[in-house]
């Protein structure tokens with residue numbers, strides 16, 4: 001798909017981060033939008049920002065619809081896809097972008113937490129793909145963009161739930177792209193692997209208490225340290241994603257960190273794990289030192 005003018009794009013997780021940036025950049029190019037998020041207030045804000053970014057074409061205002069939903073809810077996703085096709089008369093693009101993060105050991109992981117992240121990060125992508133595919137085919141020019149992660153390329157301790165969902169999205173999307181190529185049905189697919197992107201995901205992530213003392217000093221320190229790896233802006237990430245769709249890329253890596261991780265995982269497909277363990281130990285020692293220093297300062301103040 002070379003340009004997005006007068007196309008219709010559905011975006012999940014549009015209330016924040018990369019979903020919001022995608023909405024604004026697509027609106028700027030004159031692409032009609034169907035936006036979904038579980039957060040009604042931030043979703044409405046994105047719709048306003050996108051409308052304000054839209055080009056002022058007399059007589060043909062940009063159509064932006066919104067739907068509050070949980071992507072893990074299969075019936076709601078199928079209903080939203082039908083509603084979008086009815087409201088916009090067609091659908092050309094779906095960005096299965098909504099996602100959450102979870103930090104926990106496997107040993108201590110609650111099944112409820114694992115089911116929560118699998119429901120959103122994996123099943124949400126499956127539902128978005130299956131619900132919209134018939135409409136994308138009917139449009140004659142469709143594209144599915146599924147967001148995996150750098151953690152769909154390599155694994156890290158404490159991230160098993162997230163890793164499992166993001167590797168699954170990668171597997172699903174790579175197979176999907178091959179099926180669509182065989183079908184020659186006018187629909188394509190791209191798998192997106194962002195590195196660290198400056199968004200709200202760290203602060204809204206679930207950090208299990210079993211991580212404290214194992215890899216982290218406190219839950220908040222875990223969230224704050226996670227954010228230190230966020231080197232790319234959401235706007236830049238959205239720009240790279242849309243460029244990848246224009247070029248019909250099979251996969252899109254975002255940021256030099258994602259490119260380095262990809263290289264490492266392909267060059268040392270097993271040995272990279274030992275390097276990750278070494279680096280994790282080093283970071284734990286640094287966090288412990290920082291916590292000791294903070295405790296000493298507090299002690300002196302008291």
Ligand SMILES: NC(=O)c1ccc[n+]([C@@H]2O[C@H](COP(=O)([O-])OP(=O)(O)OC[C@H]3O[C@@H](n4cnc5c(N)ncnc54)[C@H](O)[C@@H]3O)[C@@H](O)[C@H]2O)c1
Pocket residue numbers: 012013014015016017018019036037038039042069070071072097098099100101120147148149150151193194195196197198199200201202204230
């Ligand atoms: N930020 C990063 O560093 C990074 C790196 C790699 C991959 N990703 C992936 O990028 C995608 C976008 O994340 P982001 O960084 O922009 O995060 P974000 O937290 O800023 O935005 C995610 C949005 O998804 C929404 N959402 C969460 N659960 C939902 C649900 N069940 N149903 C509907 N909406 C839901 C949230 O309300 C939020 O608006 C996610 O899939 C994430 O896993 C992010």
